Structures are given as C-alpha cells and as structure tokens.
Amino acid sequence: MKLIVGLGNPGNRYNFTRHNFGFLALDFYFKTHKLEWSAGTRLGAVVGRSGDTLFIKPQDFYNLSGKAVREYMRYYKINASDILVICDNFDLEFGKMRYRAFGQAAGNNGLKSIDAELKTSEYPRLRLGTGNDALRRKMGDVDFVLSKFTPEEKEKLPQILSEVGDKIDEFIG
Numbered sequence: 001m002k003l004i005v006g007l008g009n010p011g012n013r014y015n016f017t018r019h020n021f022g023f024l025a026l027d028f029y030f031k032t033h034k035l036e037w038s039a040g041t042r043l044g045a046v047v048g049r050s051g052d053t054l055f056i057k058p059q060d061f062y063n064l065s066g067k068a069v070r071e072y073m074r075y076y077k078i079n080a081s082d083i084l085v086i087c088d089n090f091d092l093e094f095g096k097m098r099y100r101a102f103g104q105a106a107g108n109n110g111l112k113s114i115d116a117e118l119k120t121s122e123y124p125r126l127r128l129g130t131g132n133d134a135l136r137r138k139m140g141d142v143d144f145v146l147s148k149f150t151p152e153e154k155e156k157l158p159q160i161l162s163e164v165g166d167k168i169d170e171f172i173g
C-alpha cells in the first residue's frame with residue numbers, strides 16, 4: 001500500500017495559496033483521474049483511495065501535518081518508503097520540482113512535523129517550487145506562503161499540476 005500526502009491548510013481562505021500547493025496537486029490529480037474524496041474526515045485527514053493507494057489531505061494546520069500521516073502509517077501499516085509527501089518550497093523557482101527519496105525538512109514546518117511524528121526523515125518527498133523572490137522580500141516569509149498565486153503563476157498551474165500527476169503515477173508504479 002502507498003500513501004500520498006498533500007500538505008496544506010484546511011479552510012476555503014487558504015485555497016490557491018502557496019502553502020496549499022500539496023492540496024491543490026491532489027485535487028487536480030483527483031479531477032483528472034475521476035477520483036472522489038470521501039465525505040468528512042478520518043484519522044485527521046480528508047481521504048481518497050485508488051486501488052492500493054491512499055491519498056490524504058491532513059486537516060490539522062500545515063505545521064501539524066505529521067499527526068495524520070502517523071495515524072495512517074500506523075493504521076494501515078505503511079512503510080515510510082511508501083509515503084510520498086507533496087509540499088511547497090519557496091526556495092525553489094516557481095514551477096520547478098524536486099523529488100528526493102529521503103532528506104531534511106530544510107525549514108519546512110510540515111516536513112518537520114512529519115519527521116517528528118514518524119521519528120524518521122526516510123520517506124520520499126516532492127517539493128513544488130513557489131519561489132518569487134521579489135514578492136517574498138516585499139511580503140516576508142509568513143505572508144508570502146499564505147499569499148495567493150499571481151495571475152501569471154495561475155496560468156502555469158495546469159501544466160505544473162499535470163507534471164505532478166505524472167510524478168505521482170511514477171511513485172505508485
């Protein structure tokens with residue numbers, strides 16, 4: 001069994017914000033693959049399933065995402081190497097992706113939470129670049145990650161999200 005985790009914050013006010021890139025990626029994947037999310041939450045997350053793959057959007061805020069990941073890992077007895085976490089990264093240029101089979105949180109509080117709850121950083125992660133240095137300097141880091149994508153960035157989202165879907169499919173194998 002595989003577990004695909006999209007990081008983000010619950011609530012409509014966070015839709016199309018940089019920090020919700022993980023949620024956005026899974027929602028796009030579900031739409032293009034004609035999948036449906038289950039109603040309500042289970043084990044602290046919105047969940048969907050396709051075959052032997054679970055998809056979750058943790059419903060604790062971004063910085064506490066690890067609790068739901070831990071619950072799914074334990075309940076379904078999923079190995080850390082079979083968990084793919086999709087998150088934003090403002091140090092990567094917008095539209096760039098970086099996949100690692102394991103690694104460091106590198107300042108990402110969602111990944112820090114998952115590391116702490118799983119007691120390992122030995123799980124795959126796909127970082128989605130949200131970098132826009134001029135805007136980030138102007139706003140500061142906290143406001144930047146909670147800001148909406150610019151109109152120019154929104155135009156590029158379908159192509160980026162399609163590529164993320166390909167990476168998810170590769171991971172699922």
